[in-house]
Amino acid sequence: MRVFSCALRVVAAHPAYLLVYVGFLSAMGLFITVGLSLGDGGDFEPARPDVAVVDRDGGALGAGLAEFLAAGAEVTEVDDEPFALQDAVATGQVSCLIIVPEGFTDDFLAAVRAGDEPPVLDVAFGPASMEGMLAGAEASQYLGLARAAAVLLPGAPAGDVAARAVAVAGEQAVPEVVVPEGSAASGNALAFYLKWCAYTLTAAIVVSVGLLMGAFSRTDVRRRNLVSPASGLGLGLREAAACLVVTVGVAAVVAGAGWAAFGSTAAGLPPAAHGLMLLAVAVLALVPLSIGFLLGQLGVGETASNAVGNILGMVLTFLGGAWVPLSLMPEAVVALARFTPVYWYTDALDRCAHLVEPTTGAVGAVLGDLGLVALFAAAVFGAALVAGRLRLQSAEAGGNAAAAPGRG
């Protein structure tokens, strides 16, 4: 009997689906995870906002300010014209525009040394980002240092005060992100990718298994199989084996891509955590397998399988908190999410990503989550068996009802 190879050929006859649902969606998951850079180590890169300093004073403090800002920002030239200044801020040419008023240096030093409140700079921020605020804060920091220098050097000229402020500002700590092995953050990227791929797994497996089962469940093909000397059990087992191979294949590609891309960032996790994550993927894959099996039993067509795979995949993945954290969701949504398998899958992955020591309690909690996922799959599989039996008897499938008088 060539049931097994025939079943696999049915799936292989739709390479576009495999390419889109497995290849493209997995790649999408990889890019999104990389783009989010989930704090699994790497270098710290400070932002460099675009800043313009319009120095109407021409004094030492204005020049010192421009020099100071140039170290951490891109300093841009802007004409000192009302329209040009407005345009620079409004169009986002600069994130922060600082105007040093005329006489600022002298007034600042005089006020500080007299113990009075010093004059302030005119500052405008662009609407596009928070970078401008950061540059404004840097300018305030510079003036604070200049103020201290002016007080510490009471008779010093403005140039010395400005030079002292710039020199002191340059002595900054260099930030570095260090992620110790086994820390909570080390499995975040891998876990996020696997959570995102709940959609990939659902859509790809539902469509593939739905196609496979649908081909064998077509009414007349099914009847042709039934009148043959092949036992129903034998046929069913071979179809099930083919479904399982397709499911394992899809899960292996999806998980393999994840470990290839993010496995090294999760190297600090204990082997048990990796094993449990892999188990989570395998158990979740049983859910779309059972849904695809159900669709096949119901005789659902190719287009409907695609629709169900996609829509259900998106809904389950969203409700499971794989795309948007459930902490941002209303209580009702969270309550509803608990009745979906992906919720427990993401919970299991979160536990795995933060698993420092594979204690009985920690591993048990993960296995408990996965047990619930498996129960979802079992429930759908049971419904599929009932649906298949009912359909076999239905008129549409040519069963008993089909032979009722009036049908020939």
Added chain:
Amino acid sequence: MDIVSVENLVKRYGDLVALDHFDLRIRPGEVFGLLGPNGSGKTTAINCILQLLTYDKGSISLFGEPMAPTRYDLKRRIGVVPQNVAVFEELTVRDNIDYFCSLYVGERARRRELVERAIAFVGLEDYARFRPRKLSGGLLRRLNIACGIAHEPDLVFFDEPTVAVDPQSRNAILEGIKAMNASGATVVYTSHYMEEVEEICTRIMIMDHGRGVAVGTNAELKAMVSAGERIEVEVAGLPELPEPVLADLRVLPHVRRAAAEDGRLTVMCGQGTRNVADVLAVLERHQVPMGRIYAEPPTLNDVFLEITGTDLRD
């Protein structure tokens, strides 16, 4: 020994009786036709024989052995060509035939030989690598047949195999069935098309309301009823046939009805050996100018009409 033996088969759906103490015997080497209108029980009977349906009462034997859903040894000797095309859209013609053949024949080398033979039998050599969606309706029907007969069964059920088929493919299918029968297979053929049944079936059962109302050869069935020839004569020169001519025709021994309309005389006869000669003699006696003359023997529809009181095509 009968190839198919059905005794006293009863199949009920609530108060409705689909098969009412149905009996059927098919001998080896026959092309047996099951003829009947929709709802007569043809498909139900076949589904019961194939164990696709359970039944309330009666017994079914194939090849002299009691038939049951797990009699795989008997199923191995049966081929089924369903009414609808039952193939995998994703597989090629050759792979489809190979798959269905593999349900019956495990040995790969033997199967390869059978598949090639089946492809040649239905004339699909040039399309072996095609997928079904690229085949025309007639070619699809041929593929459907090849999938059902590739394992060279001893008994083949054809369920309306020529529905929606062009005349050329229809003739090819009927010739194929004859060839298969000539090579030793027993064929059970259901159809609405009386002409096909008359052409290829060695024996015919007429079914109505779940029972076999008549069974026999084509000639035997026609002999069962009183209907005889239908004689038509062109009388172009006479728009109105004189009433005395019609009166003389109506008193002939086997004439049931005689009427003339639009220059054409139609005479319906009962069983008789000299009907045509008698009618022509009357027309000659009255010097009626005759054109072309047609004499059609009774059809199965006439038989069905007389036995059941309804038209077969209803």
